[in-house]
Amino acid sequence: MFQLAGPTGSGKTRLLSVLADVSNPAGMELRQILLPLLSATSTSLLPQGIRRPVFSRAVRSLLTVPLVYAGSSLTEAEAKVRALLNRFSFGYLLNRDYFTLSGGERQFVGLFSTLMWDVDAYLLDDPIAMLDQKRAAETVAVLNEYSQGEERGSFVLATSNIESHAGLQFDETVHVGYCPDVGTCARQLESLLARESCALRGETGVDLDSLTVAPFGRRLVSDQTLHLGPGRLFLLTGNNGEGKTCLLHTLGGLRSPTAGRVRLRMGDVESAPAAGETALYFPQEPAGLLGFGSVREELGAGASPLWWTRILEFFYDWQLLDPAAHGTEGSFGEVRFRSVLAMIGGAARSKKTRILLFDEPDVSLDDLRAGSLAALLGWLVKGGFWTCVTTHRPQLYKACCGPCTKVTRLSLADKELRQCDL
Amino acid sequence: MRFMMTQSGVRPEAFHKLPLPVRVWVAVLFLLCNTMVVFGFIPLSWLAGAGVLLALGGALRLTAGRLLLVLFISIPFFVGLAVSGFNWHHPFLRRYVGASFYLVAAGLLTDGIRIEEWIRVFTRIRRKRGWCTLIAERTIDSMLGIAVGRISVGQAVRGEREARRMASVGSWAGKRRLAHLLDQLALPFRSVVESFEALEVALSSWNQRTARNALQAGPAVESASTAAKLGRPLVGPALLFGNSSRVCRLVDVYDFPRFTEFVAYVFSSAPIAPLWMQKVESLSPSDSVLEIGPGSGRLTAKLLERGISVTAVERHELFCRRLARLEESWPGLLSVIGGVFPDVDLRQYKHVLLHQNVFLELINQRGLKTILKALNDVRTCDGRILLDFPARFSPQANGIIYQGEAGEVGRVKYEYSYNGSSRGVHSATLSYEISQAKNWFCVRTPLEFFLPDIGDVLSEAQNSHLRATVSPLVDTLTFFDCRLQLIELTAWTELP
Numbered sequence: 056m057f058q059l060a061g062p063t064g065s066g067k068t069r070l071l072s073v074l075a076d077v078s079n080p081a082g083m084e085l086r087q088i089l090l091p092l093l094s095a096t097s098t099s100l101l102p103q104g105i106r107r108p109v110f111s112r113a114v115r116s117l118l119t120v121p122l123v124y125a126g127s128s129l130t131e132a133e134a135k136v137r138a139l140l141n142r143f144s145f146g147y148l149l150n151r152d153y154f155t156l157s158g159g160e161r162q163f164v165g166l167f168s169t170l171m172w173d174v175d176a177y178l179l180d181d182p183i184a185m186l187d188q189k190r191a192a193e194t195v196a197v198l199n200e201y202s203q204g205e206e207r208g209s210f211v212l213a214t215s216n217i218e219s220h221a222g223l224q225f226d227e228t229v230h231v232g233y234c235p236d237v238g239t240c241a242r243q244l245e246s247l248l249a250r251e252s253c254a255l256r257g258e259t260g261v262d263l264d265s266l267t268v269a270p271f272g273r274r275l276v277s278d279q280t281l282h283l284g285p286g287r288l289f290l291l292t293g294n295n296g297e298g299k300t301c302l303l304h305t306l307g308g309l310r311s312p313t314a315g316r317v318r319l320r321m322g323d324v325e326s327a328p329a330a331g332e333t334a335l336y337f338p339q340e341p342a343g344l345l346g347f348g349s350v351r352e353e354l355g356a357g358a359s360p361l362w363w364t365r366i367l368e369f370f371y372d373w374q375l376l377d378p379a380a381h382g383t384e385g386s387f388g389e390v391r392f393r394s395v396l397a398m399i400g401g402a403a404r405s406k407k408t409r410i411l412l413f414d415e416p417d418v419s420l421d422d423l424r425a426g427s428l429a430a431l432l433g434w435l436v437k438g439g440f441w442t443c444v445t446t447h448r449p450q451l452y453k454a455c456c457g458p459c460t461k462v463t464r465l466s467l468a469d470k471e472l473r474q475c476d477l
Numbered sequence: 478m479r480f481m482m483t484q485s486g487v488r489p490e491a492f493h494k495l496p497l498p499v500r501v502w503v504a505v506l507f508l509l510c511n512t513m514v515v516f517g518f519i520p521l522s523w524l525a526g527a528g529v530l531l532a533l534g535g536a537l538r539l540t541a542g543r544l545l546l547v548l549f550i551s552i553p554f555f556v557g558l559a560v561s562g563f564n565w566h567h568p569f570l571r572r573y574v575g576a577s578f579y580l581v582a583a584g585l586l587t588d589g590i591r592i593e594e595w596i597r598v599f600t601r602i603r604r605k606r607g608w609c610t611l612i613a614e615r616t617i618d619s620m621l622g623i624a625v626g627r628i629s630v631g632q633a634v635r636g637e638r639e640a641r642r643m644a645s646v647g648s649w650a651g652k653r654r655l656a657h658l659l660d661q662l663a664l665p666f667r668s669v670v671e672s673f674e675a676l677e678v679a680l681s682s683w684n685q686r687t688a689r690n691a692l693q694a695g696p697a698v699e700s701a702s703t704a705a706k707l708g709r710p711l712v713g714p715a716l717l718f719g720n721s722s723r724v725c726r727l728v729d730v731y732d733f734p735r736f737t738e739f740v741a742y743v744f745s746s747a748p749i750a751p752l753w754m755q756k757v758e759s760l761s762p763s764d765s766v767l768e769i770g771p772g773s774g775r776l777t778a779k780l781l782e783r784g785i786s787v788t789a790v791e792r793h794e795l796f797c798r799r800l801a802r803l804e805e806s807w808p809g810l811l812s813v814i815g816g817v818f819p820d821v822d823l824r825q826y827k828h829v830l831l832h833q834n835v836f837l838e839l840i841n842q843r844g845l846k847t848i849l850k851a852l853n854d855v856r857t858c859d860g861r862i863l864l865d866f867p868a869r870f871s872p873q874a875n876g877i878i879y880q881g882e883a884g885e886v887g888r889v890k891y892e893y894s895y896n897g898s899s900r901g902v903h904s905a906t907l908s909y910e911i912s913q914a915k916n917w918f919c920v921r922t923p924l925e926f927f928l929p930d931i932g933d934v935l936s937e938a939q940n941s942h943l944r945a946t947v948s949p950l951v952d953t954l955t956f957f958d959c960r961l962q963l964i965e966l967t968a969w970t971e972l973p
Contacts, residue, residue, distance in 0.1 A: 111591070
């Protein structure tokens with residue numbers, strides 16, 4: 056088992072796609088050099104992220120088709136899929152509609168359909184980035200077992216978050232790219248943010264009033280009344296498929312609650328959160344958030360207030376953003392980071408926006424970018440935004456969001472939303 | 478009864494529990510009955526009843542879009558009903574509804590029989606030789622292509638629009654409204670293009686996987702064995718990836734992982750250039766010295782040995798830790814400040830030393846004029862500013878800066894390729910590799926730095942009221958085969 060480690064934008068995905076010969080026919084020479092190292096002549100590639108073309112809405116079909124295509128009978132294919140899914144405690148996925156799955160579940164389906172192929176080398180691009188800690192550990196254990204078994208081929212795993220692969224035993228690690236000094240960057244960003252201030256907009260809180268949320272017939276929260284106060288960064292944590300995204304949608308007014316209501320409270324004024332106006336939502340798969348301009352143009356440096364220009368210049372200086380790059384070009388993590396900043400910049404300038412909701416913004420970001428993002432979110436909370444983030448890396452936010460911002464963890468348990476300070 | 482969770486709710490799967498041949502026959506029978514309804518052999522109500530039963534049994538997926546389509550198709554039916562004076566048995570109505578029910582039959586063939594079942598059927602046909610194989614392969618490809626297009630393209634377009642609305646990105650940015658409008662208009666089309674590209678990739682990998690792998694297995698093995706015979710490393714230069722879209726500044730080179738350790742290792746054993754040693758020996762022990770960028774601290778140690786009080790400004794933590802060790806050996810003589818350029822009053826120091834490209838780094842960060850203006854604060858009697866500068870810069874197209882073992886860092890290969898210059902800005906690519914046990918690390922990054930002519934530096938120094946004396950060329954370990962010249966700056970006028 057090989058590991059490709061490196062920061063966001065260091066070329067890991069490019070290297071994998073060259074190995075898989077999907078995007079770069081000119082990489083044939085490289086394939087000829089590398090594939091014998093892996094003793095591989097056939098490869099199966101798991102692309103990064105969860106946005107991929109699917110040929111069926113049914114998870115069962117997505118997983119069994121490769122086996123059937125390869126010649127297995129329907130019964131054999133289904134038995135194999137069922138056995139493997141049960142092993143990962145994902146057995147319930149078989150009868151689900153792909154578009155109702157959570158981000159982590161979709162990533163798992165992708166990983167699973169890659170492993171279904173009987174090939175010499177499995178090229179997995181950040182395969183457990185969106186999985187919860189328990190599932191990630193289980194997946195790591197199974198991958199370890201597969202890599203040691205003789206019947207399976209070699210594995211090449213690419214990641215920007217080396218900690219997430221901590222449990223795996225690698226034969227060799229290839230580091231690509233370089234990352235500037237994380238400590239110095241964090242200190243400089245902290246001092247920059249301490250000097251700057253976005254237009255303070257008073258304290259904003261969110262009240263849940265006898266709230267019941269039951270998407271797809273499953274009750275997540277039942278008749279709950281709760282005050283989620285201002286001045287805190289809320290982290291919504293939990294296992295894959297527990298309903299974090301659905302709850303986030305409800306908090307932001309993107310999905311109507313089954314019963315009860317969500318109220319946005321600014322002093323004595325109460326209102327319902329309006330999606331796209333008072334509440335902005337950063338989706339799990341932020342495709343299409345940036346248009347066709349350069350990063351500098353997309354992120355609005357031209358007509359921006361001085362504080363936002365300074366923040367952007369800081370990111371340009373530290374090469375976390377390339378101002379001349381096309382908005383949608385670059386690696387998965389780079390585009391994701393730009394998209395988050397585009398939303399934050401817009402929100403901080405908007406007079407209407409009060410609530411910021413981020414659905415796993417730190418996925419596929421290296422520590423430097425994820426830490427900078429956490430610091431920026433802490434700063435926004437200080438500026439009066441009510442901010443909630445779903446994440447599988449709560450400690451990162453605790454460490455990086457600044458000394459003045461309290462971090463509260465929200466978790467779903469027994470049809471109840473519970474909060475505790477980190 | 479088994480249920481399947483869908484976006485529009487929960488769907489029963491009773492129909493899917495039936496064996497595949499039964500389901501296929503149900504669909505075919507429905508199709509035949511449909512035709513018979515069109516020609517009036519079977520009453521329409523029978524077929525309508527069968528359709529409802531199948532839909533309730535989970536054979537048909539009911540969504541808002543499909544219901545809208547049914548409503549749209551019903552418009553001519555209601556018009557015909559009104560025109561015929563509500564004559565339910567009018568031949569037009571019977572034929573129109575019968576023809577519409579072909580859609581239900583198509584729904585049964587797609588919803589009632591899963592795609593893997595169809596593929597199973599066609600893979601069996603594919604095993605037969607001749608035209609059967611060709612037809613089966615084409616059908617599978619078309620089926621997958623249509624399915625990807627029907628399911629994914631629509632979802633992608635909807636997803637993108639929804640994401641933009643909810644994140645409200647673009648409503649505020651410094652772009653013109655027309656540009657936003659064009660973006661909005663183009664986005665769905667871009668999605669379609671992307672999805673079709675993805676589709677093409679998916680289909681080509683479906684089709685060509687086996688053939689391609691068979692073709693590549695031969696040359697791949699041959700290439701590896703040839704490389705091994707010739708004693709070449711299997712990992713070639715094409716493997717050097719990383720940050721290629723970025724432009725690195727000179728100072729950022731130090732941020733390469735383990736680069737500071739590597740520099741410390743290389744410089745800790747290299748001799749100090751004789752000219753620098755000569756200058757250090759000429760300093761008096763009562764002098765106070767500001768050393769900017771001392772690095773591994775070789776020159777600092779020489780200064781401390783002579784009893785000179787030194788303030789060292791160093792931005793790298795590793796070097797700061799090494800300097801702290803010197804601080805312990807000569808207590809009270811050395812103070813270390815973290816940073817790039819000191820935010821202190823330079824007038825308290827008699828001499829300022831900038832060596833090993835520190836001056837070049839500073840002018841790249843802050844500009845030549847700013848740095849010289851700041852250094853002009855050192856105006857004490859006999860005060861000197863000593864700096865080395867790459868006076869002769871003659872890079873080759875490709876050159877090795879260092880290659881070999883570097884202690885605990887591992888085996889290092891550090892090389893450059895020079896791409897030329899424009900208006901004093903030089904462009905190059907740095908390649909830096911470390912091999913250590915099971916780890917192999919590589920960086921290939923573009924480098925841009927501004928290098929003024931030494932004549933410009935001297936004249937700018939003169940404009941800043943600094944007098945310059947230039948030494949002969951010095952050889953030292955540095956980038957791009959350049960040779961350094963030691964410049965000594967003193968103040969024209971001395972403050973009382």
